Amino acid sequence: MKREILKKFNNSKLCLVCGMENELGLKARFYAMDHDEILAVCMPMEEHQSYPGRLHGGISAALLDETLGRAINLTEPDAFGVTIGLNLTYRLPVPLDREIHAVARITKNTHRIFEAEGEILLEDGRVAVEAKGRYVRMPAEKITDASPEEMGYHLYEGGDLKEFDL
Template sequence: MKEIKVTGKQPNSRMCFVCGLENRFGLKSRFYELESGELLAIFRPATEHQGYPGRLHGGLAATILDETIGRAVMISYSDNIWGVTVDFSMRLRKPVPLNEEVRVLARLTKDGKRFFEGSGEILLADGAIAVEGKGRYLKIDINKITDLEMGEDEWLVTPMPDDPETIEL
């Protein structure tokens, strides 16, 4: 394992299933930009996120992995440019336990004018890869996705007391 510096934190929303801080059923994931150019998501799956007993539902594993890869584009572009999934696939290797911190690491692998491709992994506490994924995404301005304003009350960087300055990966 090596220590990697956190260079930024991406915004959370109020009600998004993945990053919404007020969504009582959501994952409440936090997203950190790393000096390696990768994006790291951290979350703790709860009992409500269960598939098989004690295990994260596979569809939710796909959800967090897809979201993290799709957000990786925001490291290079403004937070108004989002990745909209065109194609996504994943491979399950190991079960993801509930009630433990889970990390998702993602990066861009190809960056074109309108589309980008990325890959990522869900990492277990011991560093083992539980799930691998890759996808192709359309770059699109948030104003073309929704007609709602993404104002400060809906989309904000929320400092947390346990936000890391470095991450061991």
């Protein structure tokens, strides 16, 4: 099913998951999709492996944690999610030699805490890894002393999508 991409989100400079200037990072790009879901897209490197040809489970966890935590940006663009709990189920190996897609959505949203769920999808649509997480909503200035400029937090060029086949 074709899904419409509504918006591209900011990245940072050095984050392991979204840092565009982190030589060993995933350089994941994030997009708002229709149906109130967020999409993460990245291309893993050999340095992200566990067994040869397989993405390390901790890297899968980091990608899903970031994607679930960013799902709040679908309705609250200036909010950040700080992880208070994350549960994963690994169903299938995630290959290293192709682009990875993670999708997430908010399942519960209260004044201070939100919950989200998501998955890493293989090319054929099968779910490789599932995640459920709980996050505290916080503004950036309560998380770090670094300014958005110091973090390199802005829209980076490239990787623009118009639609995604889910």
